[in-house]
Amino acid sequence: MMTCxxxxxxxxxxxxxxxxxxxxxxxxxxxxxxxxxxxxxxxxRELVLEAASLPREIQPSGDxxxxxxxxxxxxxxxxxxxxxxxxxxxxxxxxxxxxxxxGTALVTAHLxxxxxxxxxxxxxxxxxxxxxxxxxxxxxPQVDLERAAGALRAAxxxxxxxLSPATLKVVDENLAIIDAAIDRLQAALxxxxxxxxxxxxxxxxxxxxxxxxxxxSELARTS
Amino acid sequence: MxxxxxxxQLVRAAQRGDVSSFEALYRQHVxxxxxxxxxxxxxxxxxxxxxxxxxxxxxxxxxxxxGEAAFGTWLYRLALNLAVSxxxxxxxxxxxxxxxxxxxLEPRPQSPVPELGLDLERAIAGLPAGARQVxxxxxVEGHRHDEIARLAGIAxxxxxxxxxxARTLLREVLR
Ligand SMILES: [Zn+2]
Numbered sequence: 001m002m003t004c005x006x007x008x009x010x011x012x013x014x015x016x017x018x019x020x021x022x023x024x025x026x027x028x029x030x031x032x033x034x035x036x037x038x039x040x041x042x043x044x045r046e047l048v049l050e051a052a053s054l055p056r057e058i059q060p061s062g063d064x065x066x067x068x069x070x071x072x073x074x075x076x077x078x079x080x081x082x083x084x085x086x087x088x089x090x091x092x093x094x095x096x097x098x099x100x101x102x103g104t105a106l107v108t109a110h111l112x113x114x115x116x117x118x119x120x121x122x123x124x125x126x127x128x129x130x131x132x133x134x135x136x137x138x139x140x141p142q143v144d145l146e147r148a149a150g151a152l153r154a155a156x157x158x159x160x161x162x163l164s165p166a167t168l169k170v171v172d173e174n175l176a177i178i179d180a181a182i183d184r185l186q187a188a189l190x191x192x193x194x195x196x197x198x199x200x201x202x203x204x205x206x207x208x209x210x211x212x213x214x215x216x217s218e219l220a221r222t223s
Numbered sequence: 224m225x226x227x228x229x230x231x232q233l234v235r236a237a238q239r240g241d242v243s244s245f246e247a248l249y250r251q252h253v254x255x256x257x258x259x260x261x262x263x264x265x266x267x268x269x270x271x272x273x274x275x276x277x278x279x280x281x282x283x284x285x286x287x288x289x290g291e292a293a294f295g296t297w298l299y300r301l302a303l304n305l306a307v308s309x310x311x312x313x314x315x316x317x318x319x320x321x322x323x324x325x326x327x328l329e330p331r332p333q334s335p336v337p338e339l340g341l342d343l344e345r346a347i348a349g350l351p352a353g354a355r356q357v358x359x360x361x362x363v364e365g366h367r368h369d370e371i372a373r374l375a376g377i378a379x380x381x382x383x384x385x386x387x388x389a390r391t392l393l394r395e396v397l398r
Contacts, residue, residue, distance in 0.1 A: 013383070051347075054343065064275050
């Protein structure tokens with residue numbers, strides 16, 4: 001009989017119809033006997049249905065055509081060179097910060113207990129790990145990011161009056177969460193200074209803070 | 224009384240440089256393209272930039288459109304490639320390395336933000352970029368893991384892991 005962990009591992013593939021018949025019937029046998037996994041299967045099916053029925057079309061809030069039309073006569077070189085703006089996550093920022101920090105806490109705990117090699121071996125894509133980049137991060141620690149965040153923070157403080165109380169509350173709450181994560185990571189790094197994975201995670205957290213500050217400053221500027 | 228020009232006629236006119244025909248094509252397709260960009264980018268400003276970029280590039284590549292597929296399909300592929308390749312080249316990919324760890328996937332006893340009552344769209348926007356991309360492509364847009372893997376330059380197993388993680392996180396946030 002399959003364990004709950006095993007069944008959980010195959011649940012998504014079962015829901016998606018991606019499991020071979022032998023494995024599928026093993027998982028189904030577990031589900032027949034286990035109410036908790038059956039409930040989880042049910043919730044996942046609901047989520048998949050809900051995702052598939054989201055609207056196919058969403059009109060942009062403003063008219064984008066003027067901006068497009070203005071660029072249609074640009075020389076080719078300029079069009080190619082223009083970067084798409086860096087992704088920002090505003091609408092889901094609260095969730096993003098919570099997910100980030102929940103992840104950070106667990107990963108930090110994990111990294112402090114174990115060697116980073118075990119983690120980096122699970123890199124999501126070959127491009128995601130570039131030893132040179134990690135080395136340079138180790139050599140040049142978080143000073144630049146810290147300075148950038150400090151400047152953005154000062155800019156935001158000077159424009160606080162332009163943000164609504166509700167927005168300010170979300171920004172402040174998320175900054176507090178991110179700062180707490182940074183503190184935890186810095187403490188973990190003091191215990192294990194050579195831990196590259198912690199350095200990478202700390203860099204990512206600093207970048208998240210900068211993203212948040214940039215978005216908030218942008219909102220303050222345009223509101 | 225003149226009938227509305229067909230999409231094929233609009234495309235041909237736009238290929239000859241007629242901007243107002245291209246605008247008509249934009250009006251027909253912007254909702255679909257923007258929905259894709261919005262969910263993949265996870266934020267409104269980035270999605271609007273990306274949507275504009277898709278149409279600017281479509282205008283430039285219009286000469287390459289031969290009508291083998293519907294114009295909307297061609298445009299959708301262009302948007303998909305742009306959205307996913309932009310993300311692939313983005314340094315954010317590095318953030319994914321650590322949090323792919325299964326430790327993060329362990330179910331947590333408490334919902335992180337029950338009081339926020341996040342709806343699905345907002346919860347999707349809050350996913351980590353890699354998990355969001357795979358969730359949107361697989362569960363919202365209906366692509367298969369092998370297609371997603373090819374598009375995003377990741378392994379099929381990584382695509383599956385991102386989907387598992389996305390659904391687990393969404394389940395927690397939406398609980
Ligand atoms: Zn079970």
